Amino acid sequence: MKKIGALLICSVLLFSMTGCGSAASKESSDSDTSEQAIESIAESGSEMVESAEDDNDLAESTEQDVEEKTAVVCFSATGNTMAIAEMIADETDADLFEIIPAEKYTDEDLNYSDDECRANKEQNDPDARPEIENDLSAVEEYSTIYLGYPIWWGTNPRIIQTFLDIYDLSDAVIYTFCTSGGSGIEKSISDLQTLYPDLQIVTGKRLNNASENEIKEWVNSLSD
Numbered sequence: 001m002k003k004i005g006a007l008l009i010c011s012v013l014l015f016s017m018t019g020c021g022s023a024a025s026k027e028s029s030d031s032d033t034s035e036q037a038i039e040s041i042a043e044s045g046s047e048m049v050e051s052a053e054d055d056n057d058l059a060e061s062t063e064q065d066v067e068e069k070t071a072v073v074c075f076s077a078t079g080n081t082m083a084i085a086e087m088i089a090d091e092t093d094a095d096l097f098e099i100i101p102a103e104k105y106t107d108e109d110l111n112y113s114d115d116e117c118r119a120n121k122e123q124n125d126p127d128a129r130p131e132i133e134n135d136l137s138a139v140e141e142y143s144t145i146y147l148g149y150p151i152w153w154g155t156n157p158r159i160i161q162t163f164l165d166i167y168d169l170s171d172a173v174i175y176t177f178c179t180s181g182g183s184g185i186e187k188s189i190s191d192l193q194t195l196y197p198d199l200q201i202v203t204g205k206r207l208n209n210a211s212e213n214e215i216k217e218w219v220n221s222l223s224d
């Protein structure tokens with residue numbers, strides 16, 4: 001924009017100088033008019049520069065809106081996974097969000113030795129989507145998400161699917177983590193990747209009783 005302004009000023013100067021040379025005897029009102037024209041072009045040139053500067057300000061503020069931000073999002077029925085979530089949030093300087101079920105899980109609900117317990121019934125029903133109590137729409141603005149859950153019957157609890165169905169995380173890189181009685185996280189990752197092919201669910205780790213150092217190592221390994 002600055003260049004265009006400068007070019008315009010030069011053209012007008014050239015034009016007015018040529019005009020002066022060929023008609024030196026012209027009335028002074030003519031040169032007044034040329035001077036006014038130059039002033040007006042110069043002014044519009046500086047306006048253009050100002051407007052370009054405004055555009056730059058706008059670009060900077062847009063860049064800030066899409067800056068790198070990390071969130072840890074966690075569902076935990078009995079606290080094990082939440083303890084890990086807090087450590088990851090500390091380590092990565094992330095904001096922590098809890099997925100809170102609208103209907104809390106009681107001990108009875110979680111008694112998986114009973115076929116009829118609520119958690120087992122939900123896991124046996126592929127369409128079960130336990131309701132979430134809290135608004136988690138803010139997570140859509142994060143570019144990196146650590147998603148944590150306990151393993152239930154070898155995979156993620158259905159409420160994780162409620163979460164992924166509601167919110168659009170297609171722009172985020174997602175890492176999962178879990179705690180469990182012994183099962184690995186792998187099946188839950190492949191289940192989620194199959195169900196949500198548009199999401200970037202990259203990798204994950206079972207982090208039972210992980211130390212700060214183990215969490216640090218894992219988190220650092222993701223950015224290598």
Ligand SMILES: Cc1cc2nc3c(=O)[nH]c(=O)nc-3n(C[C@H](O)[C@H](O)[C@H](O)COP(=O)(O)O)c2cc1C
Nearest residue numbers: 076077078079080081150151153154180181182183
């Ligand atoms: C309904 C239900 C099913 C579970 N299924 C498994 C399983 O398949 N494999 C396993 O290793 N642990 C299983 N567990 C144990 C939990 O994964 C484990 O206790 C976990 O640390 C609980 O995390 P939380 O305290 O964050 O809820 C199950 C627990 C529940 C309640």
